[in-house]
Amino acid sequence: MQGLMAMNSSNNLPSEEVFCLFQALIKKRLGIHLPVYKRVMLGHRLFKRLISTNMNNFSDYYRYINTPENAAELETALELITTNETFFFREEKHFEYLRNDILPSFSPNKELKIWSAACSTGEEPYSIAMLMKDCYPKAWSLSASDVNQTIVNQAKKAIYLDERTSLLPEEYRKENCLKGTDEFEGYLRITPELRNKVTFFQFNLLDDMKKLGTFDLIFLRNVMIYFDDNTKQNVIDKIFHLLNPGGHLFISHSETLHGIEHHLKLINPAIYQREN
Ligand SMILES: C[S@@+](CC[C@H](N)C(=O)[O-])C[C@H]1O[C@@H](n2cnc3c(N)ncnc32)[C@H](O)[C@@H]1O
Incomplete structure (x- = not known):
């Protein structure tokens, strides 16, 4: 119990109350609905920003990104919330x-x-x-x-890791991609x-x-x-x-x-x- 209390009150996870504030903000700005079980995900994605902005906890960070002079930080936070998984010829x-x-x-x-x-x-x-x-x-x-x-x-x-292009048909790759060399070894570019x-x-x-x-x-x-x-x-x-x-x-x-x-x-x- 003691251990659990310590974990919940630690700074790398928003409290349920603060999570709800982020949840409403994200819904309003992006339309993305974050269910309660995404509280840990939210904590993971934003914790580095707490450190970078010298905030002590998520409550302070929430206040920080909601002040007009920190609008750029709000955009950074919102970008970190989006999930960008994709690949060539998906579906x-x-x-x-x-x-x-x-x-x-x-x-x-x-x-x-x-x-x-x-x-x-x-x-x-x-x-x-x-x-x-x-x-x-x-x-x-x-x-x-x-x-x-x-x-x-x-x-x-348009630079991509070669190993993430497995569904790209070979003839399309030859026709539309340039092969990376030197520091771009292992990458291709459209x-x-x-x-x-x-x-x-x-x-x-x-x-x-x-x-x-x-x-x-x-x-x-x-x-x-x-x-x-x-x-x-x-x-x-x-x-x-x-x-x-x-x-x-x-x-x-x-x-x-x-x-x-x-x-x-x-x-x-x-x-x-x-x-x-
Ligand atoms: C999982 S990716 C899908 C990419 C691609 N359409 C596919 O199917 O592979 C979802 C994308 O939706 C974007 N996204 C989320 N909310 C959005 C919004 N309100 N308006 C526009 N794009 C949004 C995210 O930034 C993310 O890049």
């Missing part, structure tokens, strides 16, 4: 369906507009770009965004030609999306998993209006729109279409 079935069924269905000369809406370090949009370059000879443009600016900067650099095909920017899915224009294909994969139903509903309502009639929305196979009201038609696992 391959989506790419097969895009190549074999969706792309051939667009009329000749149709210029396709695509958005990767939670692109993390860029593997998703570069996978899409490689496929488009290979299979869609007509014009297309690809936007890619994420709420985390540091991650977006990394995506623009070619400038393909990098130039993707427009990266920072964007929060909670914000007004109208200014983004409309799209034929939207990838919104492995992000709604962090949202509660209310937030999901809001995001899906906005996304619907951004989809051109006939356009497609890709979510993750581990996500569902069950319980969300929408006017999209499920046409393949985790792929929806706006009919009109």
Whole structure:
């Protein structure tokens, strides 16, 4: 009991009360719902920031990031909360369906507009770009965004550990990647030609999306998993209006729109279409 008390009151874990403050802040700013069992995760991810800012505990750190002059530290804290796991050609079935069924269905000369809406370090949009370059000879443009600016900067650099690219088809690798040498041994970099095909920017899915224009294909994969139903509903309502009639929305196979009201038609696992 004594040991347990000591652990709970130690400085590297927020108390339940302080955790609730962070929980509300993160929900408001990112839409991410952190269940109570993520208290330890929150502690791990933010503890180094407590040290860097000379704060004694999470309560002080919470107060610190909520003062206007420490807005930059608040952004740093929020970035540390996002989970950015991704890889090339993740959920391959989506790419097969895009190549074999969706792309051939667009009329000749149709210029396709695509958005990767939670692109993390860029593997998703570069996978899409490689496929488009290979299979869609007509014009297309690809936007890619994420709420985390540091991650977006990394995506623009487009440098990846070779050993994390196992699903990248060999011919795509040869065509679109440069092999690192010297200090970049073991890394690859996306070619400038393909990098130039993707427009990266920072964007929060909670914000007004109208200014983004409309799209034929939207990838919104492995992000709604962090949202509660209310937030999901809001995001899906906005996304619907951004989809051109006939356009497609890709979510993750581990996500569902069950319980969300929408006017999209499920046409393949985790792929929806706006009919009109
Ligand atoms: C697990 S990654 C998914 C990456 C990629 N879409 C995939 O499926 O591999 C989730 C991404 O969602 C981003 N994210 C979280 N909340 C967001 C929000 N409110 N607006 C935009 N992006 C958000 C995170 O920064 C993170 O990079």
